[in-house]
Amino acid sequence: MSEQIPREITDDLCTRFLNNLSDNIAEDEIQLMFQIELAYWYYLDFCVEDNPALPKLNMPTFVEILNRLYPRVFASLPNGKSMTKICTTFNQYKLSCHTVGAILLNKDYTKCLLVQNYNLPSTWEFPKGKQLPGEEFTGCAIREVQEETGFDITPHLDPSAYIEHIIFDRYNRHYMIAGISEATAFQPQTRNEIRSVTWFYIDDLPRYRNDQRSKRNINLSPHLFFKIVPLMKELLEWVDYLNNSINRPIVVHSNSLTPKHSNPTDTQHSCSDIKHHITPPFYSQIDKQKIQPRFSPSQSAFLEPLETTSFSLPERRFANGRPKPDPNSVKSPVSTTITEYSLFSQISFSSILLTNFSFDRNILAACFD
Structure with missing residues (x-):
């Protein structure tokens, strides 16, 4: 042999x-x-x-x-x-190794970069790969993206900006990289691994299984994108966050340790400026140690509460027009104060009743007399 x-x-x-x-x-x-x-x-x-x-x-x-x-x-x-x-x-x-990669967005956040596997030409996915023993997540993402696309994401990578799924203790992490020029020349560095590297409009990609928008728009079956479908929910929220003129990213400037809201008229920002994880329910995992947003007094204007008008349930009446008593009707108007924060501010909310709750030790002790 x-x-x-x-x-x-x-x-x-x-x-x-x-x-x-x-x-x-x-x-x-x-x-x-x-x-x-x-x-x-x-x-x-x-x-x-x-x-x-x-x-x-x-x-x-x-x-x-x-x-x-x-x-x-x-x-x-x-x-x-x-x-x-x-x-x-x-x-x-x-099969038990963590997989790490990156989602590259163009400058106006309308397209993302997908690669076509050489051995699976009918599949499109984000550039990613298995983490080597002893390798950092960021190092793995940089290596895999460079091997599969020839592009170095090092200057664009923010270690805290990523989408992550955990399945049976196996991490699947994708770092968010935005603001990449579509004129960038992508050239895979390995042979017989990546067949093609292409920009796709995000609106053309399926959101869920059997979503036929890719078939209608670009004549590609949705099963070709089955590997990216689980990430589309978070990707769409991220893009919506970047495009929202009100909820501009919170930027950490190099000369300040205090987060500041970026200028709404400033369009020169990227995912590397964002210091929050995408954490929709049931999908992403939250690193609780990093979710500690701080705001300076100068930022109070961005956190002003929105007062809602008083409301009550509509009055019920008999057929003859006389008021009908309703034991469940609201006797007095209820006024509520709601503070609206950015979707990604990661500020937890608590009920006013719970925050004012305290134990009466005397009453509790009397229960055991």
């Missing part, structure tokens, strides 16, 4: 990816398998593509060949365990 791949090719692969590994990688089965996977993809993307006569091996067979030729490199793998089982365990681990 080892003769299927020329020895000079396996030597080159071993030199590139498996020799001189640090002890923490060489002694860890999962991290070693990540390195072997890099060698495997390099073999398929470069060696086989340049020489079609080479066999297109599956991952377990490829690992068997390298293990037979370079047993010292694979010393950390369990003895007596087949490469097929090791690869199965590795694949199960990858």
Whole structure:
């Protein structure tokens, strides 16, 4: 089996990816398998593509060949365990890995960037990928977006601006990146992974399963976008927030630690200026330690309460026009004061009755006499 791949090719692969590994990688089965996977993809993307006569091996067979030729490199793998089982365990681990990516919006927030997978040409999704062991979320997003689009989001990335879903302890996080020029040249950095990178109008994308707007508008079936549908609710709220002339983003200026509302006439802002997470019910997870908005006295004008008019239930009458008594009718007008905040201000509300509630210890003690 080892003769299927020329020895000079396996030597080159071993030199590139498996020799001189640090002890923490060489002694860890999962991290070693990540390195072997890099060698495997390099073999398929470069060696086989340049020489079609080479066999297109599956991952377990490829690992068997390298293990037979370079047993010292694979010393950390369990003895007596087949490469097929090791690869199965590795694949199960990858399914439990967190996935991190980014949602790129154009300058007027009407389009988002989607990528088409090489192996799944019928699927469009946001650029993302699996988090490597020991890798930060932001670092993973930067790496994956750059690999899949060739664009560096580092200067645009705000670590606190993201949409996140958690399914069975598996994080799926997308950082919000707005204000990207549509003239940007996107060029995937990896072979045989991304087939196409395209801007799509957000209004053309399906909001829910079987939403036919994509079929009507761009003649693409909604099932092609099944990977982005769970994120559309939060994405639409984010875009609505950016486009709302009243609820402008709260900006943290470099010369001040106090958040200030941006000028409504100022259109030069991006998602990196926003310091709030998108947290609609049932979808996003909230980092409670970061939800501590502070407002300076100069901002009181933005938090003025809105007084509502007094109201009462309509009077019920008999057929002859005489008033009909109603025990449930409101005897006295009710006046309510409502303070309206931005949707994303993350300020929690409490009932006035609850805030004024206190225990009467004497009454409680009397209950046990």
